[in-house]
Amino acid sequence: MRVRIVLFTSDLRVHDHPPLRAALNAADAVVPLFVRDRGITATGFPAPNREAFLADCLRDLDEGLRERGGRLVVRSGDVVDEVAKVVSETDARAVHLASGVSAYARRREDRLRDVLEGLGCDLVVHDAVVTCVPPGAVTPAGRDHFAVFTPYHRHWSQHGTRAVVRAPQTVTVPDAVGSEDLPAREDVSGVSPALAEGGERAGRARLTAWLRSGIAGYEDGHDDLAGDVTSRLSPDLHFGTVSPVEAVQRARAAGGPGAEAFVRQLAWRDFHHQVLAARPDAAHDNYRSQDDRWRSEQAAxxxxxxxxxxxxxxxxxxxxxxxxxxxxxxxxxxxxxxxxxxxxxxxxxxxxxxxxxxxxxxxxxxxxxxxxxxxxxxxxxxxxxxxxxxxxxxxxxxxxxxxxxxxxxxxxxxxxxxxxxxxxxxxxxxxxxxxxxxxxxxxxxxxxxxxxxxxxx
Known part of the structure; x- marks a missing residue:
């Protein structure tokens, strides 16, 4: 049996998922894998609200895969070690992964590539899964990224997007691959009382409802604090329960000034990703120093x-x-x-x-x-x-x-x-x-x- 692994990260969906589609096209069975990465845990990034939302997303992803005959495999530990274990268990020939832009994501890809090479397994990294346009796909002459949004947006708009990939009808997962229990929102303490529901179903419902009844007023009302006519899709885009490519294409199909304003916001999202991809230290250092002498945390x-x-x-x-x-x-x-x-x-x-x-x-x-x-x-x-x-x-x-x-x-x-x-x-x-x-x-x-x-x- 030809087996391939799909390592989910910030792309927790089955609709418009190029890594999943590519793996299914090349194999008899796939292992949809999510690793609760202790490297990310060590950074303190998994705060309660994101942990609770993630739990919703993983449960919904598992349900979406089960509807197609599959299931989600969840492991905990070092992401490279856990992927290597699944490769050894299944004799998988390739691991498919959405590309990331942070310094941590880049190191993860490099480590995976090195370890998998020793196991005779390929790493296949897919662009335009987390963003609409891959970082580095559009650049100014003589530079590796745009530092100003307006010219970036002009080039971004001309670049276009890839085709939306349909969700699979069938997903086959090897029976022998074990999984941990899925996390649950109720097991997370310190969650905001009105935190939204996570998961692909909830995200797609939000997108559809907003395209139907909210987007027309977005250009004029997006700054109206009380009116709250924003899409509220930012958590879904962050966790990848909604595809940014599909969101852009559906908004453009809806048409009108509101849709144009919304697509511009998605371009801003891509803009920041391409800045960070080129300047990963901007995650913690000034992109442009103003020689500030900030007040100390103690004094303030x-x-x-x-x-x-x-x-x-x-x-x-x-x-x-x-x-x-x-x-x-x-x-x-x-x-x-x-x-x-x-x-x-x-x-x-x-x-x-x-x-x-x-x-x-x-x-x-x-x-x-x-x-x-x-x-x-x-x-x-x-x-x-x-x-x-x-x-x-x-x-x-x-x-x-x-x-x-x-x-x-x-x-x-x-x-x-x-x-x-x-x-x-x-x-x-x-x-x-x-x-x-x-x-x-x-x-x-x-x-x-x-x-x-x-x-x-």
Missing amino acids: AQEIEAWRQGLTGYPIVDAAMRQLRHEGWMHNRGRLLTACFLTKTLYVDWRVGARHFMDLLVDADVANNQLNWQWMAGTGTDSRPNRVLNPVTQAKRYDPDGAYVRRWVPELAELSGAAIHEPWKLTGLDRAAFDYPDPLLDLSDGLARFKRARGLD
């Missing part, structure tokens, strides 16, 4: 904790931080505002904020989380590194009647209209009636400190 400890808890005294910032804690997700405009407030108003290192987001965001991955944080801190690819978003101005623009703040900062719910964004303007008994902190600092003081630090004053 009280302000950092207030930011984490949603108690800064700026309602729009606090609302977004509370949404993050409750849902394990945050509206994109909220991400911009909270990141700007931490890095430029409080002048705290972006890595402090990125770490907190990694602790709670279900969709946090290295490329998008770290590089979006750098973009807002002005140390990344932003062509205007010193821009500062005023949270009050932004709140009045993107939450004009205060509905978003009222939802997440209920202690201010009785304040009407835009007044909810500036509760510190109340005086006397009116102010005392609300159990809500005063602002950590005046915005003008934060801006002056930032300008001094960057030599802009």
Whole structure:
């Protein structure tokens, strides 16, 4: 029996899965394998929200494979060791894998290739599984990646996407290959109360529903905090329960300005992946240094904790931080505002904020989380590194009647209209009636400190 292994990583689906399709075309049987990699565990990356969502995804993937006569094989340990064991157990001739962009993913591929070669087994790495366009597929003249989004987007749009691969009808798995029990969400503690359901079925349902009823209003409403007309597909894209290629093609088929705006956001996702692929140290080092002398975590400890808890005294910032804690997700405009407030108003290192987001965001991955944080801190690819978003101005623009703040900062719910964004303007008994902190600092003081630090004053 010809056997091939499909190593699932950030591609937990059966629809539009080129590695699975290629393995099935070349073999009599496949081993759909997921390794709970202790190398990733050691980094602290598997935070509770992502562990719970992952458990949903693995159970749903197993069900999808069983509907086709197969099953998911789950192992724990060093990913290379576990793959090698399955190769030895099945005499598999090849392992199929979606390409990754992080330094860890690159090392994993290199180690797998070396070990498998000694076992007489090939490693077949597939592009355009986690992204629409492979990193490095479009590059500027004389450089290995684009550092500016607009020209990247133009080339990305012209590049096109591969064809969507249909889901298999039948999957045959060798009977003798053993598996651990699947993890369960209920076994994970510390999960956000309103964390979304994970898995391919849930992700495809979200995509279909949004294409049917949400995408038309996306261009005009994607920054409306209370309206929440975003797709909420970022966790599905992170875990690969929804194919970015299929999402782009279905959005383009729907057509219209909303679809164009949505596809542009998927291009941003690919943009960050190609930056990280070319500059893997951007996961922890500044892409472009501004010679910042960030306040130390010790000196800013009280302000950092207030930011984490949603108690800064700026309602729009606090609302977004509370949404993050409750849902394990945050509206994109909220991400911009909270990141700007931490890095430029409080002048705290972006890595402090990125770490907190990694602790709670279900969709946090290295490329998008770290590089979006750098973009807002002005140390990344932003062509205007010193821009500062005023949270009050932004709140009045993107939450004009205060509905978003009222939802997440209920202690201010009785304040009407835009007044909810500036509760510190109340005086006397009116102010005392609300159990809500005063602002950590005046915005003008934060801006002056930032300008001094960057030599802009």
